[in-house]
Amino acid sequence: MYYLNSKVENLYRIFDQNERKDYLRLDLNENPGGFPEGIIKNVLKDITPQMLAQYPETLEFTRNLADFLGTDISHLCLVNGSAEGIRYIIQAFTSENGKIVGVVPSYFMFQVYSEMYGRNFVPVKYEENLEMDINHIISAMTDDTQLLILLNPNNPMGNTYSEEDFELLFKVAQERKINILIDEAYHYFYPKTFIKYALEKEHVFVTRTFSKLFSLAGCRLGYVVGWPEGIKMVQKLCTPHNTNFFAMRFANEMITHPELIDDLIRKFTEGREYLLQQLDKYGYSHKGEAGNFLFIKPKSDANVLVERMKEEKKILIKSYPDVGEMGTCLRVSIGGKKYMELFMDALKSLDS
Numbered sequence: 001m002y003y004l005n006s007k008v009e010n011l012y013r014i015f016d017q018n019e020r021k022d023y024l025r026l027d028l029n030e031n032p033g034g035f036p037e038g039i040i041k042n043v044l045k046d047i048t049p050q051m052l053a054q055y056p057e058t059l060e061f062t063r064n065l066a067d068f069l070g071t072d073i074s075h076l077c078l079v080n081g082s083a084e085g086i087r088y089i090i091q092a093f094t095s096e097n098g099k100i101v102g103v104v105p106s107y108f109m110f111q112v113y114s115e116m117y118g119r120n121f122v123p124v125k126y127e128e129n130l131e132m133d134i135n136h137i138i139s140a141m142t143d144d145t146q147l148l149i150l151l152n153p154n155n156p157m158g159n160t161y162s163e164e165d166f167e168l169l170f171k172v173a174q175e176r177k178i179n180i181l182i183d184e185a186y187h188y189f190y191p192k193t194f195i196k197y198a199l200e201k202e203h204v205f206v207t208r209t210f211s212k213l214f215s216l217a218g219c220r221l222g223y224v225v226g227w228p229e230g231i232k233m234v235q236k237l238c239t240p241h242n243t244n245f246f247a248m249r250f251a252n253e254m255i256t257h258p259e260l261i262d263d264l265i266r267k268f269t270e271g272r273e274y275l276l277q278q279l280d281k282y283g284y285s286h287k288g289e290a291g292n293f294l295f296i297k298p299k300s301d302a303n304v305l306v307e308r309m310k311e312e313k314k315i316l317i318k319s320y321p322d323v324g325e326m327g328t329c330l331r332v333s334i335g336g337k338k339y340m341e342l343f344m345d346a347l348k349s350l351d352s
């Protein structure tokens with residue numbers, strides 16, 4: 001009999017991301033302004049035919065990344081996008097039917113991987129006022145929980161955790177021997193980080209990506225931070241040569257030139273301030289304390305608006321149902337001011 005894994009057969013995945021090139025993409029939290037052009041030229045001029053023919057070397061870049069983060073390479077594992085790191089952590093640190101506690105809504109892949117590997121994902125829902133009550137997370141963490149997933153900040157809710165809240169969650173997780181995964185894909189848009197837990201304690205991982213502020217989603221590069229023994233387990237699951245040569249070259253430019261990072265943050269902050277000011281001016285309620293995205297409550301039907309933005313304005317955005325008391329909302333990625341102007345013009349003309 002031909003075998004097919006029923007978990008794979010029954011898995012629900014969305015494959016709708018291949019016809020986006022002619023649009024202003026504000027749907028997947030990429031940087032619409034792109035990676036700095038001057039750096040692309042600089043990197044490309046040094047590329048030799050051999051470099052493309054050879055499997056990529058990771059040591060130099062990993063050392064630079066460790067310096068950038070103020071640690072050493074035993075705490076780091078490079079991955080082909082942080083989604084890959086998340087998958088490996090779930091594979092290595094949870095079992096078939098094992099319990100994973102995570103907040104909902106959040107990045108969908110946590111639930112996809114849980115289903116893929118037959119894990120039991122326990123969702124902790126946001127309050128109607130879109131706040132997360134950490135007592136609900138604490139009561140969901142039982143002795144048979146294997147992994148707690150937190151996002152700092154959360155996508156799509158944009159919420160964050162105070163130091164005290166995180167300390168309490170960490171304490172409970174330690175008492176119950178639960179590994180923690182903190183997804184910091186949107187770090188740098190929001191500077192507060194819990195990376196020190198992943199560097200100084202055991203059983204805490206932080207995943208980070210070069211896809212968001214660093215504007216390298218097209219190259220696929222991320223990393224897992226954790227205690228050395230935990231990192232070794234993640235490394236064991238990696239496919240050989242999993243990180244792209246170009247990705248490491250471009251990322252290396254970023255981490256060795258802090259002024260480039262400052263410039264990206266400056267452009268993002270200008271776009272965010274403009275968007276918030278315009279939304280307030282035109283009477284839109286919105287939510288999103290941190291991250292490069294915002295929930296916006298439209299005046300007309302959100303799903304119709306998403307379609308019309310696409311068809312009439314060539315702008316991609318997303319709609320989300322049941323965003324607590326805000327109902328069905330738009331989620332819009334934030335980019336530089338000129339992209340936010342295009343979005344606001346389109347919103348004002350279509351949403352009445």
Ligand SMILES: Cc1ncc(COP(=O)(O)O)c(C=O)c1O
Binds near residue numbers: 185210217222
């Ligand atoms: C919260 C969160 N984590 C992880 C990812 C995955 O990012 P990547 O695989 O590009 O590193 C995303 C992508 O949108 C995300 O929103």
